[in-house]
Amino acid sequence: MTIEKTCVLVVDDEQLIALALTIALNDMGFTVCGTAATAAKAVELARTHRPSLVLMDVRLKGQADGVDAAREIHDTHPTPVIFITGSRDAETVKRIHEDHPSGILFKPVLPNQLEAEINRVLGL
Template sequence: MTLAAESVLIVEDEYLIAELLSSMVERMGLTVCGMAATADEAAELARLHQPRIVLMDVRLQGRKDGVDAALAIHAQVGSLVIFVTGSQEPATVARIHLDHPAAILFKPVSYGQLRKTIQDVSA
């Protein structure tokens, strides 16, 4: 199965932030293939939908975090993972780099920042 060229998976446990990201992605003309609040749900949706891009929060519901999900998704699907996080702590940023992220955005994220980042990683 190949990656869905214009498909984006949103992994965010805060409902309002997930909805905002979804709205921004759709405004760009891309398709949101799913939204997940846990690492396991994210990995399952990624296997099912094969998204080109994953917008990934670090802190998620459950005992696994976004880095755990990103590692699984990268290994099984190969999606580009853009981390969208509120934490700029060195330990968190170092953990994010375990997965060779396509990009890291720090919350709050504007439409312009997200659009440019998605364009850059998709080029």
Template sequence: MLHPNRVLIVDDEFIITETLRIYVEDMGLEVCGTAATADSALEMAHAHQPYIVLMDVRLQGERDGIEASEDISQQVGSKVIFITGSREPATLERIESHHPAAVLFKPVSEGQLGSVVQKVLKDAPPSQA
């Protein structure tokens, strides 16, 4: 079962990961983990069942965030919010083809992230905790 108060952060840049962690925790949500690769993101999503995954496109390793998001959405059911620095049309088309919950462009402000997360959480099932 997905946990509406849990967020997984997937980005291979430490400063961005930590900034997003602060933003998420300031919203009163739990960061259940961080990952820098597609494989570790999928592993953590299975282990922690986050309702939301904040996903960068470019990650360490052979697979990217778009591939990871497809696996996570299909296997776990988490909602994926892409946070990317890319505005390349081909990349944006790939992102959109995977039906993300939202797409934000770096740099992301706390207000932007909070607004999008709240919209995504409106569809979350009531917490069973």
């Protein structure tokens, strides 16, 4: 898989964080195929674009969270998900691990941390 053909879906309900992740991904040579602030939109975009990777915030707008969205995405298209969260509490981390994440990053995420984790997950 080459970086140029790698479509990444960014899911975060904070617009500034989604924008920062998009810029960082573009600077790394990845294509962002969409951004979503809700679990429902994330699932819809994943079905449409079939991304190579999803960067998923845990807490999202609406009733469903990022773990719910990741599960639904996995049901239709097995896609690696790197969870991004600002919470290190045991309950959140436990909930993330219920979905067998490809990776977990804790906010604030530095570009070099993001790139290293993506490269590890995608085997680049």
